[in-house]
Amino acid sequence: MATSVKEVEAAVADVLPSNLEIARHTPRRPIGEIAAAMGLDQDYVEPYGHDVAKIDLTAMHALADRPRGKYVVVSAITPTPLGEGKTTTSIGLAQGFHHIARSAAVALRQPSMGPTLGIKGGAAGGGYSQVIPMERINLHLTGDIHAVSSAHNLLSAMIDNHLHHRRGVDLDPQQISWKRTMDINDRALRNIVTGLGSSADGFTRQSSFEITAASEVMAILALAHSLSDLRARLGRIVVGYTRSHQPVTAEDIGAAGAMTALLKDALKPNLLQTLEHTPALMHAGPFGNIAHGNSSIVADRIALRTSDYLITEAGFGADMGAERFFNIKCRASGMVPDAAVLVATVRGLKFHSGRFRVVPGRPLPEEMTAENPDDVYAGADNLRKQIDNIRAHGIAPVVAINVFPTDYASEHEAIRDVAEQAGARVALCTHVRDGGAGAAELAEAVAAAAEEPNRFEYLYPDDMHLDDKIKRIATRIYGAGGVEFSAEARRQIDSYQYQGYGDLPVCIAKTHLSLSADAGKQGAPTGWVLPVREVRLSAGAGFVYALCGEMRTMPGLGTDPAAAHIDIDENEQIVGLF
């Protein structure tokens, strides 16, 4: 039995070819045609190869007078370790709108390359709901992630250069929080000592690499709404403290201008196409735990003026990605969402019954694929809670039942029943098997939801105290009974408040596999306490993040990494990447 969401989805029908076969056998349109269909003048379109383009940011001004499309975020129930198909649903839905005679674009995060080389499988959708070309998406695309790494590591080098030459601000070597970064899964770089050798070889200190998706620069790229805003955010990055505990910024180090120059092209969103030749923007890829896990604001700003609907995916379940979409991304952009999709699956709700154990890389338990709507009902609290989490922001939720070949109609009915009881719209989706046609029903439902009166509101105001913001998210969204701050977390919150960072929104880094902070707890646990171990500052990105449990920011490679199976064949085509 197939074990990853992509494999399972690709097997929706026995006759379904592999993702790669489908993608390679779909003729691509020149990317200029895709842009032209969006009404983008070719002056704003910079081709990067035949199939990918960057959109110049001046397009934002040129498009400002166009009518604004509806803004739709795609989220999900709390996923199983295999994922529930948010990306395919986002792509399928965007394709689906074209089947009901509306135009739609999809905006996604760019996948990190490191993990692609670690765990088999790309991140470009699946079946007949894919973005192409997948080779470009899963490898360098237009180099944005590399530009982020360069900007990040330039700052790192300038910090150590500062210590080496003993100039300028009195940066305390023991209070430097800025690390180095690389888009490769390399566990040996998690804990390192740098600056060994002679006195000409730098200042000796302990340091670390994190994967580029975890870099604050990546979060900044996603949240900047213009080049000058990018410049300002980069300048605000706090890299450490002076001996007298004053924040030292990238501006103080003199790096922010050059970092902006390095990111000038990276800030332009990447335009690709779906298998049905609808526009797909893939831009920025911040982590979904220590960062907000949403694609870029500039991509959304541009795409919203080119289509009737913009579908944007938010990472993980609605408690994580959607909450940050509302409270971090929309707060930063000032943009107002019109509807939210919650992807739900039969296997996901069965998982939330707590009756099964799902392990990545292993087959699903056999009992899980037997017809059993009761198991679905038993896990339905998670869906109810995530519907409620969308409603908490005044937005109308639409439940998308992502159909798997192992499902039964009675089980779909169970999901529909729960969702309708909770007052949500519902639609069955077979977009993996059928492409956009399989998401036309969903598109209709989303269109109806987006017409409801907009009551969008943030979960908390800017001026709420940081610890109250954390409590608000924990209790209102996660269903926690309370929050327990470590002594260090308390001290950090106090100091951020004192330093003037109290107005920032918060991002809570907890497991994405449970509404609670314990990955082992399915459903919608209540009465538990969120343990906040540490609170950190992303002053440039513009949020404070609370660490609840261990968050690994540099993955490792497995015993048999995907990279060992990637090669080129005799036709010079890449094999083994997907």
Add this chain to the structure above:
Amino acid sequence: MATSVKEVEAAVADVLPSNLEIARHTPRRPIGEIAAAMGLDQDYVEPYGHDVAKIDLTAMHALADRPRGKYVVVSAITPTPLGEGKTTTSIGLAQGFHHIARSAAVALRQPSMGPTLGIKGGAAGGGYSQVIPMERINLHLTGDIHAVSSAHNLLSAMIDNHLHHRRGVDLDPQQISWKRTMDINDRALRNIVTGLGSSADGFTRQSSFEITAASEVMAILALAHSLSDLRARLGRIVVGYTRSHQPVTAEDIGAAGAMTALLKDALKPNLLQTLEHTPALMHAGPFGNIAHGNSSIVADRIALRTSDYLITEAGFGADMGAERFFNIKCRASGMVPDAAVLVATVRGLKFHSGRFRVVPGRPLPEEMTAENPDDVYAGADNLRKQIDNIRAHGIAPVVAINVFPTDYASEHEAIRDVAEQAGARVALCTHVRDGGAGAAELAEAVAAAAEEPNRFEYLYPDDMHLDDKIKRIATRIYGAGGVEFSAEARRQIDSYQYQGYGDLPVCIAKTHLSLSADAGKQGAPTGWVLPVREVRLSAGAGFVYALCGEMRTMPGLGTDPAAAHIDIDENEQIVGLF
């Protein structure tokens, strides 16, 4: 007084605008027009933005029946620390051919980004002999250097992963020679300890980062003649040894296929244009000391079939870049050069008189700019020797006198006199001030030289013993009296011979500021002994390199790095980069 070659050249006439002003005020042609003028079908041209394109490698086959142009390498006398203008001369000459009704392309190395952020000044030529757009050239261009970093670091991560999981070959942790890489000047990464932390955080060992230009992967990118050749070379990289001293390759680690996939687009040469809209290929940038310092074979292969002349620059003086061009690059490609240009300057030859001290960042000594042809004659041995070094390979040399505003006609005459006495053609060049028109005389001279009967020969045969190859280069090209091998170097040579690497050519890493191994010795020193401290293997690139003195492969930033002055202005233009 201006102190860098670019500043001096830009000041050739008082009225000459800055490089940046000239570049920004020259209208660019769409890159597709440049390609079309080369006779490249648009199917082979992948635009990367409006001004840059990659050329698909299938163009090599499509062009195979076209007549082959003349292959011209541009080298120089032993340079002062300020450089003598090889890049401007290469660009000017290519532009110059169009002024005598011949077509010509120029092929250059892509500049490393790290140093651009460290020391002010780009690497796209100067005055009216530039390649544009300089912002792209000096920052990411099309991402090739980042792809090299990714491929390199994937191999690094897979090596440490191998140690961590204790699988496969018996790699000895103490005999790993493969480092990590980054295109940033970061001295703190020269000597590091990786794999600290818990047992889940990898194997603890001492390691290092080098700048990406120093990566063997970069040398491989430059020397591969097809994607399958790239694949084979990557597989042959020796990363270390087993406990029983058997070489362990990237193939053994299982990384070569994925590295190739990561480099698939990077192997396509980048097409840009000169200020006069002639084609400029900028591709691969291997170091000029521990690697061969020449741009890519694939760029040359393609460009040679599209133009009457291909001008390619080889790093440093003729003893370094040109020698490796002949014996490493041409040996790898099987291509035969037709002529060689030696750039000479008045100040360069005065420097070789040994009467002056030239320090980068400080003004030239005042006495050096007074009219004094005797000083030029006093340094002429260096020019004679470098002419001889070209002749040693059976190629006709053309001396290009790169005119500076501080020169006198009598001094130019002195250079002309020396060069003609040595049987070389000579031409005065004012390409920095006048563009291609200022290199038309040089183009005529090169055209004549290229018509001479071709007597090209390698300096040594493949099957010569490695130590004899080193001796041959040292005595025949550098003018050394002999070579002294350290005990370690002897042991290494013996082991490479034994392991079957004895057929490889050699690259000698010595100072580029003297024909000798002592940067303080000007002119053409004789009777000295080349001290070979260590010999290393680049089995994938396909050469062995001998270290004579300390070769730094990771630069540092200065007290006031260029990056601190780079920014974007209110028009969102990059400032301070040049």
